Amino acid sequence: MTETYLVGVDLGGTTIKLAFINMNGVLIEKWEIPTNKKDNTIVEDIAKAIEEKAKSIGILKDQLAGIGMGAPGPVNLETGVVYQAVNLGWENYPLKEKLEQAIGLPAIIDNDANIAALGEMWKGAGQQAKDLICVTLGTGVGGGIIANGEVIHGVRGAGGEIGHITAVPEGGARCNCGKTGCLETIASATGIVRIAIEKMQKIETSILNDLYEQNCKLTAKDVFDAARKQDQAALEVIEEMSFHLGLALANLANGLNPAKIVIGGGVSRGADLFIENVTFYFNKFAFPAVAKGAEIRVATLGNDAGVIGGAWLVKSKIMNQ
Numbered sequence: 001m002t003e004t005y006l007v008g009v010d011l012g013g014t015t016i017k018l019a020f021i022n023m024n025g026v027l028i029e030k031w032e033i034p035t036n037k038k039d040n041t042i043v044e045d046i047a048k049a050i051e052e053k054a055k056s057i058g059i060l061k062d063q064l065a066g067i068g069m070g071a072p073g074p075v076n077l078e079t080g081v082v083y084q085a086v087n088l089g090w091e092n093y094p095l096k097e098k099l100e101q102a103i104g105l106p107a108i109i110d111n112d113a114n115i116a117a118l119g120e121m122w123k124g125a126g127q128q129a130k131d132l133i134c135v136t137l138g139t140g141v142g143g144g145i146i147a148n149g150e151v152i153h154g155v156r157g158a159g160g161e162i163g164h165i166t167a168v169p170e171g172g173a174r175c176n177c178g179k180t181g182c183l184e185t186i187a188s189a190t191g192i193v194r195i196a197i198e199k200m201q202k203i204e205t206s207i208l209n210d211l212y213e214q215n216c217k218l219t220a221k222d223v224f225d226a227a228r229k230q231d232q233a234a235l236e237v238i239e240e241m242s243f244h245l246g247l248a249l250a251n252l253a254n255g256l257n258p259a260k261i262v263i264g265g266g267v268s269r270g271a272d273l274f275i276e277n278v279t280f281y282f283n284k285f286a287f288p289a290v291a292k293g294a295e296i297r298v299a300t301l302g303n304d305a306g307v308i309g310g311a312w313l314v315k316s317k318i319m320n321q
């Protein structure tokens with residue numbers, strides 16, 4: 001019997017991650033291609049990459065069940081139209097239709113943070129919990145909310161936008177979305193650096209000041225490294241970030257009563273420094289029964305979460321039809 005494979009695609013602003021995954025969620029082959037924004041040959045590039053890779057490793061097109069893909073923006077799950085992807089200059093872009101035409105395989109499209117949440121649910125830290133919140137702390141803050149096994153999309157595909165929960169109602173920093181005081185302005189890599197620059201101006205003995213002078217910039221990693229050396233300013237940044245993340249997750253969890261809360265993204269590499277603090281504030285602010293039912297865990301799939309979640313979409317939505 002020939003094996004069937006699921007194709008997962010994670011479309012980012014600079015690279016496109018692709019993978020062939022078997023029915024048990026095991027990565028068989030994964031690779032990346034650059035995102036060609038300039039000529040907007042993204043769909044053709046993906047179709048070509050999949051066809052060439054399949055050929056080179058001896059997989060027939062008939063063995064591919066379909067493509068599950070994450071796009072960087074809100075998506076209409078039914079039509080596969082990307083409402084908006086600012087990074088790619090797309091507006092109301094019929095991604096599903098174009099991709100299916102280009103490759104002749106069924107496709108299903110969701111938001112990139114949502115497919116990462118599905119990946120962590122299926123094969124990662126979510127451990128197949130049907131009620132799960134996944135928050136991705138990267139340059140920005142993304143999120144996916146899964147209730148009873150289904151991703152929450154809402155009427156404009158903007159469900160699960162955890163990064164834009166208001167954390168600071170008055171006088172907060174400006175967010176890319178146009179509001180001020182969003183969680184993203186605090187718990188993202190950019191937010192951590194912004195708070196660090198504020199703190200180091202107050203605490204002049206901080207090693208962050210030296211780093212800033214040397215490199216003319218700071219990174220979230222600098223802040224974490226400084227915190228590991230017990231630098232006061234860096235520890236205060238982590239305290240502030242943990243408070244707001246714990247509070248936002250608690251308020252969100254009160255509406256969902258999830259079993260797992262998964263924290264991923266590049267910033268989660270510093271999770272050893274903040275996970276306990278976040279859990280402390282989460283438990284403090286969540287309704288007691290909600291706090292009791294939820295476990296906060298660090299994501300385990302890293303950059304593979306998206307392609308694995310895309311594969312899960314093919315398995316659960318396309319193959320179950």
Ligand SMILES: [Zn+2]
Nearest residue numbers: 164175177182
């Ligand atoms: Zn915002």
